[in-house]
Amino acid sequence: MLRQDGGVSREELREQARLLADETLKGLAGARRPLQAERVAAFFGLLLDVEDAPEVVVDELERRATGEAADVLDRLRRLFAEPLGPLADAALQRLAATGVAPVTAAPELELRRLRRDQEEGAWVLAGQLEAEGAHFTLMLAADANGLAGGLGDDRAAVEAEALMLELTPEGEEIARAAAITEVRTLLAEAVELQAGVDEGLALDGPLVARALGLPPGSWPALPVLRRPAVPRGAAGAPRRDPRAVKKDKRKSAKAARKRNRR
Structure with a gap:
């Protein structure tokens, strides 16, 4: 729901992040187009002007605990600075400790x-x-x-x-x-x-x-x-x-x- 000041509530933000993850991570399974994972990460970056977005986005991806989610976290840490980049890096390390790693390495440009x-x-x-x-x-x-x-x-x-x-x-x-x-x-x-x-x-x-x-x-x-x-x-x-x-x-x-x- 919207806050009284016209902003986006944390619940609505999480729902947006969840729907975006549902839509984009599915497309990363199997064969991919070049830079597809990078563009998915950039999609999540569009939410960054909303308060609490970095924490919510990273948490939603980490909860998936899949190689595709790890791919997006890896790209987020390469494309964005604080706070999103370091948060994504920390989540990626926690996933690695459980045996979840990116499916693909980030390409050289x-x-x-x-x-x-x-x-x-x-x-x-x-x-x-x-x-x-x-x-x-x-x-x-x-x-x-x-x-x-x-x-x-x-x-x-x-x-x-x-x-x-x-x-x-x-x-x-x-x-x-x-x-x-x-x-x-x-x-x-x-x-x-x-x-x-x-x-x-x-x-x-x-x-x-x-x-x-x-x-x-x-x-x-x-x-x-x-x-x-x-x-x-x-x-x-x-x-x-x-x-x-x-x-x-x-x-x-x-x-x-x-x-x-x-």
Whole structure:
């Protein structure tokens, strides 16, 4: 039930965590898609703006006492800082003492190339990421409307390369260290302004930060930009059109970002 102040009660929070665990852990059994466990952990991270969420989430996963739950706890400790990360680590150690261990090891994320494009108030960073033998296109975009991006689906290396070039058609190669500096500045400004993020980036943000080499907890909690439903393409999720980009570039970037989502 809701508290009188409009917040979420601990009972409702636990029910949300239980339902999320029921839905996501089932999908981790058997064959998995690359980064599937990481994205499940990121889903749980969306609850973190609720009071007591870290304790409730970790407790709900630990109570499952399965290898799949241990996988998610392992990813939580890698993606998030205090309090969630250390709580997940402690729970993982308690499960290990009872013989429950992660089913899979966390994969290495190899960021092969990065390109940056910037003009007319819009900034886009795109990269080619390899994980578990699959290729992803990392994207982080910012304009006056807020932030957008994510990792998209796994695909062939040549497709990931083509999409990265399409996202930054007039861009240039940028070193990881320089990209990290710019991303840190971007995120600090976003926190100060409380800039919104689209739903895809709200989920993938911690993974984007990890892929860039930022420490756990680097991705800040930002308000989610919820858009009215629009027809869904092959990517499976609506995307927004950065208005600050000139018309022909806007169209290609929007189409590319649609294809880059599940």
